[in-house]
Amino acid sequence: MKNLTDFNSKIEFLLTDIDDTITTEGQLHAEAYDALWRLSDAGLKVVPITGRPAGWCEMIARFWPVVGVVGENGGFYFTHKHSTEVSVASSAKKMSRWFFTDPETIQKNKKRLELIETEVLKTVKGSAISSDQFCRLMDLAVDFCEDVPALDEESIQKIVQIFEKHGAHAKVSSIHVNGWFGDYNKLTTTFQFLKNEFNLTEEEALTKCAFVGDSPNDEPMFERFPHSFGVANILHFKDKMKTHPQYVSGAKGGQGFAQIAQRLIELHK
Secondary structure (H helix, E strand, O other): OEEHHHOOOOOOEEEEOOOOOOOEOOEOOHHHHHHHHHHHHOOOEEEEEOOOOHHHHHHHHHHOOOOOEEEHHHOEEEEEOOOOOOOOOOOOOOEEEEEOOOHHHHHHHHHHHHHHHHHHHHHOOOOEEOOOHHHOOOEEEEEOOOOOOOOOHHHHHHHHHHHHHOOOEEEEOOOEEEEEOOOOOHHHHHHHHHHHHHOOOHHHHHHHEEEEEOOHHHHHHHHHOOOEEEOHHHHHHHHHOOOOOOEEOOOOHHHHHHHHHHHHHHHHO
């Protein structure tokens, strides 16, 4: 992984994870949030690509300086046309939502995930369902360190195995194991978003976009995007990942994100 100063490409879109990438120790600090606004003001289009739930993504799309958000590890994306973008006379919906599958399938999958929830809580001591589960639509998030004492690696892998035994996909983030039914992930829905909303082909996206993340569930993005960044805490997972980002910041979390943002802004001028 190279130093940020080695990156010299001008990009148009910054795709970014949220937890432990923009946030630091579970909080969104002023430096990182200011970096989002500086990116937007410089003309770069920011798109959070997150495992966080639909309820959070509604707020992010509406209030943050972003052009859209991919949520629940690719289960959907939301976009919001702000008041400055939509005329008073316009009948266009300001909030738009795209989902990988139909409402009926979503409800069927929820029932399947409930069986997994029961087994995980019964089998893996110390695990808990994420506090934001109540506003999730597509996946089940099992907390292994956000609001509970940190579980060991064996317990985390046991959670993954239970998801997979039921035929679900499972990804480990810095705080949760997320599991879902459906052949999608952060990468596939990111390409869908860029195609639908900006008419970008995959080839165009690879040259115009950069991605920043911090953990193993970002690997599909690191593998596909040549302009890929990690905040310094990615080094904690280095030996657990097959694919690493091309560049790494000097600082962790939101401070590292701000460093990456500053580099991209300098090159965008």
